[in-house]
Amino acid sequence: MSALLEVRNVTKRFGGLTAVNDLSFDVSEGEVLALLGPNGSGKTTMMNMISGALKSSSGDINLAGAPITGLPPHRIAAKGVARTFQLVKILPSLDVRENVVAALAFRHDALWGKTAQDEADRLLAHAGLESRGSEMVENLTYIDQKRVELARALAAQPRLLLLDEWLAGLNPTELHIGIELIAMLRKSGMTILLVEHVMEAVRALCSRCVVMNAGSKIADGETHAVLADPEVIRAYLGEAHA
């Protein structure tokens, strides 16, 4: 598999604090990779630099071999990077279909009218919300709001999907559904970089993990080996997982 995303020696400083320190890793085409680490280790800062919400202090980020370092978020989105957030970001005053239609209007080849509505329904069915397009999103359960958010992200036809603690806050039943949804995306060939604290999900979904601690990479490899690495257990997982 060739690398779709290349992160090369990326550093981010906030004043005197180095939030991300000389970090390098790859995400291969079709891979689901987890970026792990304790609170404050720099994971969200790294995701923000990939999506363009933050500029790196130094280093290079390439998508499909082309530099995206320092581009504004809309240019990076147009190149095929979509993102979800820990807190659901949807438009509560619109119905389910309108939420996805709004996302389709921002696509590089913007869709409108009946074409957009049909595409929205197709994406919603894919996310498990078939025939639910006319419901108001504010009346949906949390997992169904997550499905809308996912359909909105997929509306951009991403090459790389960034999921930032997408499974946080779900109850055990919803968690199972959330894992199944990501597994379905993986099966369809989507390349995904996820930040996640739910180890059950990481084990089920990710063949590879990168682990950060205090801004630096401390492990990078196959999931089972990384999660058994004594340094990862000490810095992140805790002795209970040993």
Ligand SMILES: Nc1ncnc2c1ncn2[C@@H]1O[C@H](COP(=O)(O)OP(=O)(O)OP(=O)(O)O)[C@@H](O)[C@H]1O
């Ligand atoms: N905009 C900012 N200004 C100053 N410091 C920041 C800013 N954003 C993050 N930081 C600091 O950078 C460090 C890394 O934060 P970051 O949010 O990337 O960690 P994280 O690994 O995503 O943590 P969590 O798992 O809690 O989400 C922390 O010390 C944080 O306080």
